[in-house]
Amino acid sequence: MKIGLYPGCSLNGSARDYNESVFALAKAFDIEFEQVPDWNCCGATAAHNMNKELSLALPARILAAAEKHGLADVVVPCAACYSRLAVTQHELLHDPVLRNRVSEIIGMEFKGTTNIMNVIQFVDKFIVDKLEPKIKKKFNYNVACYYGCLMVRPAKILKYDRPEDPQSMDEAMRKIGATALDWGYKVECCGAGLSVSKTDMVSKLSGKIIEDATYRGAEAIIVACPMCHSNLDMRRGDINKFWNNKFTIPVIYLTQAIGLAIGLTAKEVGLKRHFVAVNLPKKEVESA
Amino acid sequence: MSSGTHHHEVDNSLAGKVRHNTQVHAQRCYQCGKCSAGCPLSADMDYPPSLVLRMLQTGDPVLEDKILRSYTIWVCLSCEMCIQRCPMEVDIPVMMDYLRQESIRQKKVNPKAKNIVSFHKSFLDSIKYTGRLFEFGLVVDYKMRSWKMFQDITLMPGMISRGKLHFIPERIKGIKNISNIFTKVSKEDKK
Numbered sequence: 200m201k202i203g204l205y206p207g208c209s210l211n212g213s214a215r216d217y218n219e220s221v222f223a224l225a226k227a228f229d230i231e232f233e234q235v236p237d238w239n240c241c242g243a244t245a246a247h248n249m250n251k252e253l254s255l256a257l258p259a260r261i262l263a264a265a266e267k268h269g270l271a272d273v274v275v276p277c278a279a280c281y282s283r284l285a286v287t288q289h290e291l292l293h294d295p296v297l298r299n300r301v302s303e304i305i306g307m308e309f310k311g312t313t314n315i316m317n318v319i320q321f322v323d324k325f326i327v328d329k330l331e332p333k334i335k336k337k338f339n340y341n342v343a344c345y346y347g348c349l350m351v352r353p354a355k356i357l358k359y360d361r362p363e364d365p366q367s368m369d370e371a372m373r374k375i376g377a378t379a380l381d382w383g384y385k386v387e388c389c390g391a392g393l394s395v396s397k398t399d400m401v402s403k404l405s406g407k408i409i410e411d412a413t414y415r416g417a418e419a420i421i422v423a424c425p426m427c428h429s430n431l432d433m434r435r436g437d438i439n440k441f442w443n444n445k446f447t448i449p450v451i452y453l454t455q456a457i458g459l460a461i462g463l464t465a466k467e468v469g470l471k472r473h474f475v476a477v478n479l480p481k482k483e484v485e486s487a
Numbered sequence: 488m489s490s491g492t493h494h495h496e497v498d499n500s501l502a503g504k505v506r507h508n509t510q511v512h513a514q515r516c517y518q519c520g521k522c523s524a525g526c527p528l529s530a531d532m533d534y535p536p537s538l539v540l541r542m543l544q545t546g547d548p549v550l551e552d553k554i555l556r557s558y559t560i561w562v563c564l565s566c567e568m569c570i571q572r573c574p575m576e577v578d579i580p581v582m583m584d585y586l587r588q589e590s591i592r593q594k595k596v597n598p599k600a601k602n603i604v605s606f607h608k609s610f611l612d613s614i615k616y617t618g619r620l621f622e623f624g625l626v627v628d629y630k631m632r633s634w635k636m637f638q639d640i641t642l643m644p645g646m647i648s649r650g651k652l653h654f655i656p657e658r659i660k661g662i663k664n665i666s667n668i669f670t671k672v673s674k675e676d677k678k
Contacts (some may be wrong), residue, residue: 207621208619208620209620210622211619211653211657212622212623212651212652212653213622213646213651214651215649215650215651216649216651222663236661237618237660237661238659239614239618239619239620239659239661239665240613240614240619240620242611242614242619243532243608243610243620244565244607244610245606245611247565247607248565248587248588248607249587249591249607249611250588250611250672250674251584251585252672252673253611253668253669253672254584256668256671256672257614257668259542260664260665263517271533303671303672304667304668305664306667306670307665320556322606341504348564348566348567348568349567352566352567352568352570352571353567353570353571354571359509362571363571374644386568387527387568388527388566388568389563390563390565391564391566392565392566393562393603394628395606395626395639396602396603396605396606396629396633397562397603398639400531400562404527404528409592415502416497418582422608430572431640432644433646433651436642442502471649472649472650472651473649474645474649
């Protein structure tokens, strides 16, 4: 089966681990990705902070290219890209004047017909039903599923999951044997785009998330966004320094956890590329 | 001061400009404070989001000037918590985007926020020249702009050994199309 994919810039670089796990998982379930041809950057925070039209035109070019190429479903693993694409499609569909203006800017027709999917929706639609017979090693750990901002808000536009206490990732994790904990920072912000320019603020916000997950007894934080991952994982040194602590809880992508459960190796799902070592304790597994 | 009812004269207050350009209506706010309570960074702001709305409501040019010079508008992460919880659906993140752009236009960017603006500019330049974000180039360009040469240097060896940093940018085929987009988007708002 072929499905459209918009990887986005970070999956090609600092979130290579995430990329590897998404592709490894797809392969294990006989899914072939077709990338949006000649895709460009979505513009991220910089574009919408600096220029409204640019913030719509960049995602519109991506969506128009997907439409032209006949990609009905487009999976967008990065939560920030997902948000930019979904918000742009929503705005342009609700404002014909703006739609014409943006079509003119990008020099392409934009219809707004793409089904834009985040990675949790992708797992729900294409993987969850086929998961059970493939499970080789239950992921029987206590986990804190961390959704962050952009996969759930604004709910009015995304119409995806409950904005205050989302459950979709918790559900998926339960399917592979994990215990998804209730905790207080599921949808709090990690500091996102201020990672480089205001590192202290990121250390403060991300530290609170890590502290709560640790305090609740989680053995891993499960994420589905490369920005959340880089702030919680790559920035751990800064965070521990800021909070004068030694948090060691690993941060694992949803796709990596599922990959491990179906028997993919740590290397195949990119776990070796993390900054915080993933040393999950071996546990007795009751036979199914 | 603009009223909540429909009127035809041009409203030149900052709230009027916000409304004209973004359809966000500051007068709808009744100061419940949910936005400021939920905002992850209100403590780091000079004015919390609900206070920015109150300042806008007054139409006082002195307060409007303070808003455009504030640190608040740059610290806002666009995490969308405020709009998610606002009982009056005042879209604060959209309003913040407009206020940031207006702050740049009027050359009132808060000195503490210069790094954030530099970072955004480096980011957009990367897209303009290659079509995609070139992370290594972004960091180098930002360091040049902000003179923060040594910050994050310690992360680099780890990123390289983990294969997370590329040194050669990927340029997309439709790069001309991208530079056209950058040329065509309007730099000024209608008002």
